[in-house]
Every structure is written in C-alpha cells, then in structure tokens.
Amino acid sequence: MSEAAAIKKVTEHSPEEIEKVKNWINTEEYKERNFARSALVVNPAHACQPLGAQMVATSFEGALPFVHGSQGCASYFRSTFSRHYREPAAATCDAMTEDGAVFGGQNNLFEGLENAYALYKPKMIPVYTTCMPEVIGDDLTAFIKNAKLQGHLPENVLTPYANTPSFNGTHIHGYDAMLKSILETLTEGQSIEGKCTGKLNIIPGFDGNVGNLREYKRICELMGIPYTMLADSSDVFDSGCDGEYRLYPGGTRLEDAAESVNGKATLALQKYSTVTTMKWIEAEYTGEKVIMPMPFGVKKTDELILKLSELFDKPVPEQLKKERAQAVDAMTDAQQYLHGRKFAVAGDPDYLLGIVSFLLEMGARPWHVLCSRATKKFKKEMDALLESSPFGAGCTTYINKDLWHMRSLLVTDPVDGIIGDTHAKWAARDAKIPLFRIGFPIIDRVNLHRSPWVGYTGAINMLTMIANKFLDIKDETCEDQWFEMMR
Amino acid sequence: MSEAAAIKKVTEHSPEEIEKVKNWINTEEYKERNFARSALVVNPAHACQPLGAQMVATSFEGALPFVHGSQGCASYFRSTFSRHYREPAAATCDAMTEDGAVFGGQNNLFEGLENAYALYKPKMIPVYTTCMPEVIGDDLTAFIKNAKLQGHLPENVLTPYANTPSFNGTHIHGYDAMLKSILETLTEGQSIEGKCTGKLNIIPGFDGNVGNLREYKRICELMGIPYTMLADSSDVFDSGCDGEYRLYPGGTRLEDAAESVNGKATLALQKYSTVTTMKWIEAEYTGEKVIMPMPFGVKKTDELILKLSELFDKPVPEQLKKERAQAVDAMTDAQQYLHGRKFAVAGDPDYLLGIVSFLLEMGARPWHVLCSRATKKFKKEMDALLESSPFGAGCTTYINKDLWHMRSLLVTDPVDGIIGDTHAKWAARDAKIPLFRIGFPIIDRVNLHRSPWVGYTGAINMLTMIANKFLDIKDETCEDQWFEMMR
Amino acid sequence: MAERKPIKGVTIESTEKLIAETLAEMPEKAAKKRAPHLGANEPTASPCAVKSNKKVVPGVMSQRGCAYAGAKGVVWGPIRDMVHVSHGPVGCGVYSWGTRRNLMQGVPGVTSFPMDFTSDFQERDIVYGGDIKLEKLLKEADELFPLNKGMSILSECPVGLIGDDINAVAKKMENELGKLVVPCNCEGFRGVSQSLGHHISNDSIRDHIIGKFQFREEPGPYDVALIGDYNIGGDVWAAKPILEEIGLTVKSVWTGDGEVEKIGATHAVKLNLIHCYRSMNYMCKVMEEKWGIPWLEYNFFGPTKIEASLRAIGECFDDTIKANVEQVIEKYKPAMQAVVAEYKPRLDGKTAMLFVGGLRPRHTIGAYEDLGIQITGAGYEFAHQDDYDRTAPEMAKGTLIYDDVSEFELEKFVEELKPDLVGSGIKEKYVFQKAGIPFRQMHSWDYSGPYHGYEGFKIFARDIDMAINSPTWGLVKSPFE
C-alpha cells in the first residue's frame, strides 16, 4: 500500500455515537452477544496457579518462596500480596530468560538456589514454576537433585517443589499443589505407627483474610484443642511495626508441620483449594480427615464446632455459646436491613458457598453467583445450596464467566449490591450499586483483611458492613423529607 | 380583637424568600448572631442526669433501676437505651402525678418498691430521681427508711439512691451520683483493715460502647490481673438471643462490688463522669487510686498498660506487644488517608479528649471541638492537649455550645468530617461531610457499639472506619477518569 | 361489623384463667388495681368491661409515657412550620428529638424545624423562675428562624411546680413579635398518661389557633380536613392522595407534615375525617359544636377497611364522590389482591398480639386479617373507655384485652398465648425477640412505612411477612444445649 493512500485522518466518535454504544452495552441484546463469547475473556476474577503457591510457600516459618521461571511473575505475585495485605511479601526467582527457553532453567536454578540460600538463610525453599519452565518441560526433580549434588545447596536444605502451570486451573490449584509438596517433604519419614500428637491439623486454604485464620485458631484455643495450622499466613501477612524488618515474621513451624502426619485429625476448611492435598493426606496421615465448608454464618459455624467437639471430645465452651447467641441476636435485630435484598456474588468457590449460605440465613436473596473458573461439580453444589432455601429461588450460578459478563447481568437484571473483591468495583460503578469487599485481592480499602468474616464474630462483621452501607446510602440519597434520626 | 379582624390569610413564603434565608443561615453574619444566643438552646448534644444514673443502675447483677418521679422519664430513658444498644432496657418507676406534686411522692415510693420487688425479685433496687421530686424536695432518705419500716420492702433489700436533678449537669453527672451511692451501699461494713483482694477495680464511666468495656477486661485478662469492673454494662446491653428473655442478663456481681473497697487498686477511665465517686473512693478504698484518660490511640494505651504493669508488677504480655506493633503498622500504613484532614468533634468530655488525642497521633487536624455542657477546667485540659502537637494548631474548643452552633461552624469554616453521635447527622448533612459515629447515642446504624474504639484494636477500628469512608466518597464522587483500581 | 371467627384454643375460660394466674403472682393491692384492666373479650358487650385511663400502678413497669410526650411527641412535633420549645431541663427535648418519625416537608432549619429547641433549665431557672429566659429565648428563636409560622411553648415538669406563667409570656410575645405564640401546660406529671397531653394540646389549638386564619382559596363543597394522622413514615403522603383521588380537597392535616395556619383555618371545612380518634376527638367535637362541622372516623389500614371507609366517606358527599369511590376501589383492587396473593399463603392462620398507644391495637386488626392473621390479644397504653368499646367488636370472643399492660403481665400473656408475632414498641421489641418471637414496632413501623392506604398495605404486608418468616428465627435454638 502506498504510504499516501494509507494515511487516514484522525477519527473522532460523535457524541451521539458514543451515547448509542454507551446505552447499547446495557441492553439485553448486548448481554446475549456478550454471553456468546467463546474466546475473549474480559475482566476475569481469578489469578494463576503460582500466586496460590506463593501464599503457601510464604506461610511456613523461615521459608523463602522461590519462583523457577520469569522474574516478572515473581514481582507480580509480590506486588499483588503487598497491595492486598499492605505488608512485605518476599519471594525470590532464578530469572530465566531467552537462553533458559533454549537450554532449560537448570543453570538458573543452580545459581538461584545458591544465592537465595546464602543471602537469606531460609529454613526451607519451596520452589514453584511459571509458564516458561512448564512449556519447555523443565525437570525440577532432576534439577534440584543436581543442584544439591553439585554443591549449590547443602543436602539438608528442604526444597519442596511443585509444578504450577498458569495455563490450567487458578491460584487455588497452585495453593493445593504447593501445600501437598511441602507436606510431603516435611513429613517424610516422620510417620510413626501408633503415634498420635493429639493435635488438630487445620488447613485454611487460599484465604486472603488473616482475621479468618485467627478466628479458627481462637475457636480451637477456646475449646482447648491443640492445633497446627498448615500454611499459617496470619503473622506473615500481618506482622507488627516496631522498628525492625523481619524477613520471616511467622508461619507454621516446620517441626509442627512434620509432626502433623501423626495428628489426631486433619480439617480442611476449603474443599476446592485442597483437593490433591487432602487426597494425599487421606492416604498418608493418621487420624480423622474432615473437609468442611468455610464457616460463614451461624449454621456452618455450629457444624464446625460440633465436629471439633466430637473429634476431640471437648464440651462447647460457654464463651462460644455466648458468641453464638450474640450473633443470632445481631442477625434477628438487623434482618430487616438485608431481608429480600438481592445480591450478586463473585469470587473463589469456597468463599462463594460460604457467602451464599450466610445470605440465605439472613433471608437475603443471592441472585447472580459467578465464579470465573470453576467445575460443573462446584455449580452442582452451589445450585443444591440455593435449592435448600426459599430465598435461593430465582438465583443463577455462572461458572467460567467473567466480570464483564457480570456487568451485563447487573445492568439488565439489577440487584441491591455485589459482594466480591476490588476487581468488581467497575461493574458495581456501572450498575450504581455498592460493592461489599469480601474476597481477594482488596487493594482499594484498608484493613478489610484483618477482621474475620467466618465464625460467629464474622457473621456480625459481615452483617454490620452490609447493613450500615445500605443505611449510609439511604441517608445520602434521600430527600430532606425522608431524612430521619432513626434507621 | 374582634374575630373577623383577627382572621389572617394563610401565608406562603416565596421561593426567593426561602432561598434567601436558606443562604443566610450559612453566612458568617448568621454565625455571629447564632453565637450571640444566651437563652435558646438548639440541638444540644447531651442528656439529663437520670439517664446516666440508669446506665449505672442497670449494670449491677440483679439490679432493677427504679425511677422516683414521672413515668414519662423512665420510658424515655428505656427507649433511648433500647434504640442505642438494640437491647431490652428494663427500669421501673413509681409514677408520681399531680397529687405527688402536692403531697410528695412517699406513697408512690411505698407502692412502687413493694410492687417492683414482688414482681421482678431484684437483688438491688437503685433509686434515682426526675425533676418533680427534686423540685418539691422529696426526702428519699426518709421515704426509703419508712418504706422498709412500714413493711413495703424487706429490710435487707439493697436500695441505694441518688438525687439526679436534670436541671444541673448532664447524664455523666447522674452516672457519677448513682455509682457513688451504689458503692456506698454495697461496701458498707465491708472495709477490713489490712485486707487486700489483690484485684483491680475498673470504672469505665458513661460509655455506650460495650466493645470498649470488653477491651478493658481483655487487657486485664491478658496481663493476668484479677479485676472487678464496677458498673459493667457489657453483658446487660449485649446479651445473646437463645429463646429466653432474661431480665438480669449480667452486670457487676454484688459480692465483687462489696469487696472492691479492699481492692489493690481502683482505676477510673473517665475523669469527668466519676468526680464525686473517685473523691469518695480516695477516702474510703484501700490501694492505689488512679484516674487516667480513656485509652484512645497508641500512646494512651501504652500509658494504661505501663500503669497496670507497674500497679500489679506484671510484665507486658507478648500478645499486647504484638497488638501494639500491629496498630502502629496499620497507622503508619494508612496515615496518608487521615494526615492533615480537618475534623469537627462533638461529644462527652472524656470521649472528646480521647478522640482528639487519636487524631493528633495520626497527624489529622482537630478543628472544631464542641461539648454542649462542660466546665472551664475541661476546656483548659483540651486546649493543653491541642497545644501538645503541631497538628492541634488552629483548633478551637467550644463549651456550652450546641449542635446548631456546630452547624454554623461547619458551613462557614468547612472540615473534612465530623465525629459524634447520631444527633450530629443533621449538621453533617447540611455541611455535606461524612459523620463518623463514635459516641452516644447511635440510633441510625447497627452494631457500632460492639467493636471497641479504645486500646490497640480500637485504634485500628477507628482508623479503618474513617479511612474507608473517605475512600468510599472518593470512589463515589470522582469522575470516570479519576476512578481507580488502587486507593 | 361481622363477628370474628373464634380462634383455636382461645376461650373466655382459658383467658380468664390466664388473667387470674397472672394476678395471683402480684401483691394483693396491685392485683386489685390491675384486675379491672384485664379481660376476656365479649364482642357484643357494650360498654366493654375493661377499665382504662387510670393512674399507673407504681412499680409494675408500665409502658406509658407522660403528658409532655402526648403534647410535644404526638400533637405539636409533627407541625413542621413552628418552632416547638421544650420548656424546662434538657432531657425531654433530646429524648423526643426525631424519635417519633413524624416526617415533614420543607427546608430543615429554614421552613421546617425537625429540631430540638429548649430552654435547658438550670438550677437558677428553678429558683428564680424561667419566664424572663423564656421571653429572651422566643425573641432569639424568631430572629434566627424568621420563616417560622409560630412558636409553641411546651411545659416540662418543673414549669408547673415553680409558678411560672407561660400563658402570660406567650400573650406578651405574640403581640411583641406579631407571631403565633402558643402556650401548652403539658407538664409530664399531669394526668395519667400521654392522653392528657393530647387533650391539653387540643385545648391550646382551640384557644390560640383555630379561627385565626382563613384559607387562601375559596371554600369548596368537597373541602375536608385529615384529623389525627401524624405522617409516621409518610402515612399522610399515602393517605391524602386517595382522598384526593375520590374528589375531595384535603385543606389541612392535623398534625402530620402540618402547617399551623392551615390548622388555624380548618373551621371552614365541610367534613373532618379522623383517623386517630383518641388524640384528636376533642377538637372534632369542638369544631362540630362551634362550627357545625360533622366528623367521621375512618380506617386506612388494609384494603377491607380502606374500602369500607371510602364508602362511608362517600356517603357524606354527592353521587360524583360516591362514583369516584367505586372507581378508586376498583382501580386498586388488583394491586391489593396481588399483595394478598403473595403474602397470605405464608401468613394465613398465624396469630399476633398487639400493644400500642391509643388507636392501632384496634385499627390495624383489619390489615392483619386481610393477610389471614388473627389477633389473639390487644390493649392500649392510654386508651379510654370509648376506645375499648370500639375494640371489642373487632376481636374474636375470648381473646385477651389488656389496658396499660405491665412488662410482667405482657410477658406472661405472650408466653401463654405464643403468638407468631408481637406488635408493640421499642421498649418491648428486644424483650420478645430474645424469646425468639418475631416482632414489629407498631409505633414507628420499625423505621419502615408508610402503612396507611393502598401503598402502605404493600409495605405492611412485606414487613409482616419478613418478620414472621425470617429464616434468622430458625437459628435461635442452639444445637449446643
């Protein structure tokens, strides 16, 4: 094409044209075309496997997460966690580049492990992978063995590793892969016939709320149940500021994790982010294995406490009975602010099941439930939960749809509010409804990762956040004649 | 005046006239005239003495508050507490009427005590007064003695009483008067030379936040300090819902209160609502007497913990050190959202001193501080606090001014937000600024009386409520081009 | 009035047995005083056996308020364009500031005054009297709130005890300011309940307001006044349009979203329509005697009562209005049937017990019955004999009637009758919710509403269904016991 002919004038959309399209994207017709998409994904509400692996890798005492692959990924995972928790999120990487693509990443791994170990003196270096080594098929088993054989790393340094390709599953699957690998490494040779630590192993799953993790621990402490939380991110991602930076501010003690194979019971509170781990634990661990839903709301917390009471033959402490009664008191006192309100919810599978069950308990009406990457099994479980209550009627569960699909739903079939992570704020703004930030990541508010959503206190926290926001809106949008002292 | 001449047409204000006055009330000139008021009070931010008395009276185990005077007052106190706490607030009254005005209320008291005791079987009946008996000068000492003499009430029923005239002081003075009288009654004859219970007596003062009271107790429990909270409203005004209504759901055990006279130390955390009580305790109680400011913010919580540590020779527990560091972490991480922001604050003296010290700690700028009924002593103490920090510069303390005065201040000298109770919502609305509900009463939101404002966790709660509301406003009012994923 | 179907398990005997058991636990003297105020309903008995309007029995924990509450809270507060001065110490004004939900139009602080004006009596005012301060205060208020259409002086307890003369001050200041200044001696210790406060306020209107103004428009054949609707949660805004839709001209409202001058010109209307009989019947009688204005009690709770009321109102006017009435009834019938269709299935056969002020225990029964809910117990805080006479026929035989019920009695009655819902006030709400019993505030509509008229019934039905069928009640029973 001759250059002159190719030169077009800079174009400008007319205001009318812009207005036309602006209205068009809110129509039923647009929604149909939008849902007809099969290749393009717009505003997905999930991240990739290695992010989940890093959450686990950082949640063990003295563990230095190690990304085998591209350094860009490591920096993205670190900045994502730092923006959510407003905390440091250390992780290192062996920075594979073009030559790695050709010759594989073994040399990078050698140098990376050597330097990481020397500089940061970790007790454990959990390794996980990015796209590149997965596509070119790096053999981590061999690489790590060679690294130790060739003296890049002392033999005794714990180097669990997991293949976490971002082109299948999401961050919750990376969490699962890394956790299984770390436990395999730590419990190696620790299983002693007949031995029982008398302890409960708690696996919280991929949960960006340190308040939730603390609530699980508090419940166990109140019930006098000794526990080990496997992948405990609560201190790592909520350490204090006292003038000294600590690279390893907490996490599950390695000895405790090692011993966990001889635990009295193992409890996973997120089914979908511990699938392979629990299958492995089923085979390898002593004691009972229990998978329960995240205890959002009163009924699910009751179930958890009854199970713990049964497992450890402990009475339900007065303090928890009191907290239960106070939660029921708060919910009965404030049900008028949520009853019948329609909600859209977006997030990870285990969070969605918990939030929806809390809404049903309050007489609220989940209406659009969306998980941008999930299995039919999950959809079946969600639909069953919805059918268990009259307030679930009319709700639709969407899997493998994204937040641009959600936007179409919100503007064509309006609801009162949407519950999800920060990414949902654009759809909430277009639909002119409030966003209740329960999920991961939350990078536009402060401290919402500190107070629990689970347990009896968590039920009060969720109820308070939602009810008070609706009342804020009422006060801020009503005409003078409807502005009132009492709400 | 002949009827015809007197008959005027129904008048109508023209839109222009309305607009004129609407703008006039926002002017400096109006502010001057408004501040020139000497007789009219408009929208005062305090209540009357017997309300404070009732908070104390209800906070002892098995105590049935008893209003000597008009039944209208009793119903107003009960509905005020029920609207704030969303909890029952039982109190009875001997319903004086016209004849009481003529002959005094002795007969009412006789019948009232008899019926109250028979019907509700209290362990104690604290009596306090409304305007009528105070104006006509009922002699409660005599009346109560006679009631027992004439068999209306068994001799052993505890009937502490306090004169709580609403025409002087406010609810915090009623709190003081009733507390002193109850302690006098309960500790009668209990003081034993040389005896020391080894316990700390905590007096929270008039505080509508049960979360604050629980935080004081939690701190003591963490430090291993045995305590008795005198006038403990935390369970009374936050009891659970389990299918059974309890008239007496908690409160300070009478035996503990009796023993408190032999305590190791007595700590009052609200100076202005315990003046006569502490003067009396100074004389009557064993052990140390300490009056400290409400521990809003880190520094004041430090001072409290150091004092407790010193008084009871207990080390500062790791958990509190950790919480301190987490509070400092949250405050340093979020200081950009409060730094330099101007605040108006309205409320009771001790709350005001606490809130202002927290704001100064955050680098925020208290600007209009108003207490609608306070002494020059308080003003001096507040001005001294303001002078202690560069961020207090430019702030003015107003005493004996009301929320209509505050309105003039807000519309002529704008600030970023106002901290106060629900009554401040009208001024906040006219000034188009957010209201942060810290105070009493809060009757238009849910559960803000459950999470603490004091202590390290309280500092995080306040910071979170204020910062996240400012960020809500930013997201909800910015144009599309300034709407951002990260805040 | 069609007699109510008997309610399963509720007979004269069972109810009287319950009353006896309850009285037995009281001191003798109290039981003697309380007995006449409790009874098993006899729909046809006239007068109703239950006694009322007597002094509170000291110490039993009555729910009653005082005369000031009846004056400032009920009658004066809703009048939007007056400065209402709570004359006395600070408490009464603060506790009643914005806590009665009498919504009002206007620019707050400019043309409407939803605020707390008070003289904030201190000790020296008790000792030296408050009249001088009152004068100064009225001048300041008129200066700072120039568009007020008048000011009311609402006495609190001390004023009547220290010999102040607010009537003199009012007269003096009315002349000096050229503005209505209305004294109201509603000291809290007067009378036995809020009721005397209504009466004193009606008298103040009679003596200082009515007759002083005339409407700007010429009188019309269909001019009416809406008496005794206080715009709780917007009730007036849901009721007035219906009356206008049948062709009437609502000239003034006593006193919801009220305008004092229009109240003062009400003597010119053709008919007074009174919703809350208890608080405003006095002025209906005065207007009837002095200006020959007939008055009609009407009831806008629930379609059955709305239709009956519209037809009764139609009877007072010509055929045009009667025709409009039938048209309006037909127009809203589908919507009402839709509401009943949606909610009745979930509410049919449920029972409720009511304890409210002076009207709603009987007036809302129709709305509950429209949803299939039967009332097993009802009573008033401050009703009189004529209220109870109007109540008996509205309730099934043997149901429980309780006047000025105490906390002790109501708990026993509810425990025994086990209603699916209790409708009462803020002081009772959390007592019964702790016991796992659904509750609706029938004073303040639980901050919802309106409940009057066609629009109100939709909201009422939704709220009652929400309260009774909320899944949160399923959580109350703990699995740990």
Place this chain on the structure above:
Amino acid sequence: MAERKPIKGVTIESTEKLIAETLAEMPEKAAKKRAPHLGANEPTASPCAVKSNKKVVPGVMSQRGCAYAGAKGVVWGPIRDMVHVSHGPVGCGVYSWGTRRNLMQGVPGVTSFPMDFTSDFQERDIVYGGDIKLEKLLKEADELFPLNKGMSILSECPVGLIGDDINAVAKKMENELGKLVVPCNCEGFRGVSQSLGHHISNDSIRDHIIGKFQFREEPGPYDVALIGDYNIGGDVWAAKPILEEIGLTVKSVWTGDGEVEKIGATHAVKLNLIHCYRSMNYMCKVMEEKWGIPWLEYNFFGPTKIEASLRAIGECFDDTIKANVEQVIEKYKPAMQAVVAEYKPRLDGKTAMLFVGGLRPRHTIGAYEDLGIQITGAGYEFAHQDDYDRTAPEMAKGTLIYDDVSEFELEKFVEELKPDLVGSGIKEKYVFQKAGIPFRQMHSWDYSGPYHGYEGFKIFARDIDMAINSPTWGLVKSPFE
C-alpha cells in the same frame, strides 16, 4: 549543571567501604556479577562507572519486572482507545489490570478500555497453539467494543515458546476488520527487564502505527508531541497545560491518556519533548531519522527543573514562545515559593534514597532539592548506561549508585545510610516502613499525584512532608522493650 554540595558523612571511601562490606556477604560468583553495578558517585566521570542492563543474578531477589510489564504495563496500557489483549494465560493480565495508575479519559468500556482483555490460555492452547483462538477473540472484541480505534496483541511467555504467529494473525485481522491490529512480541522471558518490552513496543509503533494517520488540523509552527509521560495520577493533565500556556500545541501524548491515531500522526510535529528518556528514546531517534523531528529531554519535577526545561524548550522556538516562557515562569513563581516556604523548613537537611524504574531516580532529584532534601543514594531497576551517565552529575560526590539493587543490598544500604525517606515501589514500601523509615511510592505516587508540573509540585511537597513528618513514626519505638 551546578555540582551538588557534598553530603555530611558521605564520601567516596565510606560508600565504597559499604559496598565492599555488602558484597562480602554474598557468594563469590554473585558478588563478582554484582560489583560493577554498585558504585560511589563521581559527578564528573563520563561514562558513569556503574554498569547496567545486564541479566538479573538468579536468587538475589531483584525488583525487576519483565518485557510484558514494560510493554503492556508501561507503553500500551495507557493508550486509552485501544483494546489491549494480554495474549496467554490469565495471570499477567490480572496482575497488571489497573495497577499502574495510567489514568485515562473517556467512557470506560465504550471509548476508553481500562480493562483486562485476555485469551486465558488453557493447556489445549499450549498444545494446539493459540492463533485460531486469537482470531476469534479479536472479532469478538471488535464486535463488543465497536468504538475501539485499534487492538494490540501483547504476547505472554508461552506464545513465543509454542511457535504461534501473532504477526500473521494481526495482519490478517487488520484487513478483515479494517482496524489497526498491532502485534507485540513482548514475551516476559525476553531481555533482562521491562526495558526490552519498551523497545519491542517502540518497534511495533514504528512498524504498525506511526505514519498511518494525519491530524485533522493543519500543521502549525508550534506543534509538539509529549513523549514518555504516562499520566500517572494525572501527570499529563498537570504538564500539558504548561506547554500550552507557553504557546505550544501538544498534538499527541506518548502514551499517557493516549489516542492511538494521534500517536500514528505524530510524524508531523515540529518537536518531540521527551520526559521518560529510557522508555521512549527509541522512537524519538526513529522520528528524528525518518522525519527529521528534533527531540528535547525535559524535566517537570520541581520549579528549578521546570524553569530550566521551559527555557530550553523556548530555545527551540521563536521569541514569542521565549517571551511566553518568561511570563509563565513569573506567573507561577509566587505559588512555588509559597510551597517551598511552607514545607522546606520542615524538610531542609533531610536525606532520601531512591530506587525506581528508568527515569525518576535522577529526574525527581530537583524536586527533592527544591525542598532542601539531599539524595544520598539512587539507582534504577532497568536503566542503561546513558541513564547512569545522566545521573552522575545530578548527585553529590561519593553518594551511592546501585543498578538493579537486590532486596539484600538495599536493606544493607538503607540501614547504613539511614535516610529520612526511601522513595521506591510497593514491594519495598512495607519493608522499610516496618523499620520505621518514612516511605513514598515513586512509581505510583502512593495513589496520590499528579507530581509533574506546577500543580504536581504542590502535591509532591505535601506528600513528602506528610511521609517524613507524620507523628505516627513517633509511635514505632515501643515503651515496653
């Protein structure tokens, strides 16, 4: 450039000693690789001794990102009217969605696209290739976002490893859709940092965009283009008005709040003004060679640099522009002096250490110095030699220069030099705040800004004062130890 005053306690020796001590703690091989990248500043040395633009030393915890981040995050993301497709698995698109604060005008989802478009590669796309899916996806995007002015295909790691041919797909779809479809082979594993991503993106602009469009208006003598301002926190909106105030016509912005067609017509301007030299110098050179457009580096951080830049820009034009420059400088001087007067007293003599991307470690020094703050250490994530050469004269003798500094090194350096402020990124912020050291994000302006131009300096000064002088730092030291 006036040479900087020496900083107390900072000498070539002390700095070299610090470097040596730090390297001593590293494995030998790592120390050998890192040594050339750390140095004590020699303001007059040319070229600067510090080496740069080399591969990250594995395992040391570098702060660098990747080529995709340099392409999508830096260059393409800010172009508001294009659909930018993150081509590959879901992660890269999500982590970079809205996390660079390149603000943009327009109706989101209609004329501007601040969104995450991705092909969300699954295993089958790796195995069978993603080209077919890419075609389908581009059609779907053009259909659902019709007002887009073009689409970019930004390759993630897998694309380059599985032999996909996005260039072919781009060409085919550009013809089919009649829309600009720009391929950019910015796989993350390419090059050593974000820098190659800039370069590859500049090449894509060169090959697929520039020259294809012409401005609607006739060319004018004062037509300029703003190169390398990405509108972080609104920087472009604070810079552009100043250039227009001195009489220039800013025809296009690369690429903050950018419009792709205007970028494609930039070959017609008279002068390219480049702020971020590192990311966009490539296209300045191309436009100079191909269209003879001169280009000038300028610096809008702080009054000193703004004034110098305006005068330098003035020199490229006639006397009218030169006169305007002096006028504008005078106009804003008072405001700038007021800012300095308010904040300098509280900041004078303080020190700061900077570690940012490829420009700000040197470019913001002027603004810090305008407030009396001296820079004791500076370094870049992905600068090259020409950047370090430009840095040396801006810093005092003996100050510390660190290229691609690792976490390990930066902690040691900060611990030793004890700056009053560290200016770096989100991954460093909380590390140093835990140590009680005030911090400002100098990538994202800590969600504040703008920091460019006169308006930006006011906000910058306020924020730096807030960070350093926040009373919260006084709480860090616990009284319990």
